Amino acid sequence: MEKRGNYPKRYRYTEKETDRIIEILEIIEEYRKASEINETLDCINNELLFGTGEINYVTRCKRQTCPLCRENRKYKTYLKLKEKINEQNGIRYILMTFNGREINDLSKLSKEVGENNDIVAKIIRKRSIQAIMLGYVKIVEISYNKYSKRLLPHIHLLLGVREDFKKYWIRKKEIEKLEKTWKKWKKEAITNAIDVKIIKDTDEDIEKVLRYITVARKKRIMKLDDMEIRAFFEMINDRKRLFTTSGIFK
Numbered sequence: 001m002e003k004r005g006n007y008p009k010r011y012r013y014t015e016k017e018t019d020r021i022i023e024i025l026e027i028i029e030e031y032r033k034a035s036e037i038n039e040t041l042d043c044i045n046n047e048l049l050f051g052t053g054e055i056n057y058v059t060r061c062k063r064q065t066c067p068l069c070r071e072n073r074k075y076k077t078y079l080k081l082k083e084k085i086n087e088q089n090g091i092r093y094i095l096m097t098f099n100g101r102e103i104n105d106l107s108k109l110s111k112e113v114g115e116n117n118d119i120v121a122k123i124i125r126k127r128s129i130q131a132i133m134l135g136y137v138k139i140v141e142i143s144y145n146k147y148s149k150r151l152l153p154h155i156h157l158l159l160g161v162r163e164d165f166k167k168y169w170i171r172k173k174e175i176e177k178l179e180k181t182w183k184k185w186k187k188e189a190i191t192n193a194i195d196v197k198i199i200k201d202t203d204e205d206i207e208k209v210l211r212y213i214t215v216a217r218k219k220r221i222m223k224l225d226d227m228e229i230r231a232f233f234e235m236i237n238d239r240k241r242l243f244t245t246s247g248i249f250k
């Protein structure tokens with residue numbers, strides 16, 4: 001369990017973190033017109049007042065769209081998924097990552113994310129996946145490459161699969177098929193488009209993956225680049241679902 005940050009109610013942000021929150025607040029204000037974010041702005045302002053000691057308690061907005069409350073939600077999600085995984089017996093896990101096109105412009109983001117979502121939905125319905133799958137967690141993320149100044153929308157898909165999945169699903173062959181499918185539906189070849197990891201059947205390895213897709217430090221709001229925060233709000237304005245579960249994970 002991480003000691004800091006997961007409980008902003010009790011945790012006073014450092015001066016550096018507070019400065020970052022103010023910057024994030026400025027970015028969010030750009031989206032004020034497009035979405036109803038007044039409660040979120042209040043929530044963040046309260047957090048700042050709490051940090052300076054001007055108020056002694058914080059009322060959180062608990063909105064899905066609030067970057068601070070989202071940190072709490074992510075932690076709850078992590079706990080919930082962990083609980084679901086602990087309930088299972090003899091299940092294996094596969095983590096698939098699908099990379100979309102890198103884009104240089106926020107205005108192209110929605111279309112790209114929408115297309116990635118549609119393709120992954122079609123992939124999930126494929127017979128080869130349906131034959132082994134017991135449930136999935138789907139997470140839409142947008143990362144930003146500071147050097148190339150491009151956004152990379154991608155999808156993490158954690159599949160819970162039958163223990164004997166290897167009888168029906170030959171790794172090398174299936175990855176080749178996935179790459180072909182992705183290329184066909186994206187209508188172009190994307191470098192490193194797909195990554196597939198069969199998670200080792202140890203508590204430690206499963207825990208690592210679970211943290212990677214939920215509470216990983218580098219994905220915490222304070223660590224995000226301005227462009228990643230903008231991308232997040234673009235998605236919210238567009239009512240894109242960033243987190244979906246099915247089957248055993250529900």
Ligand SMILES: [Zn+2]
Nearest residue numbers: 043061066069
């Ligand atoms: Zn909030």
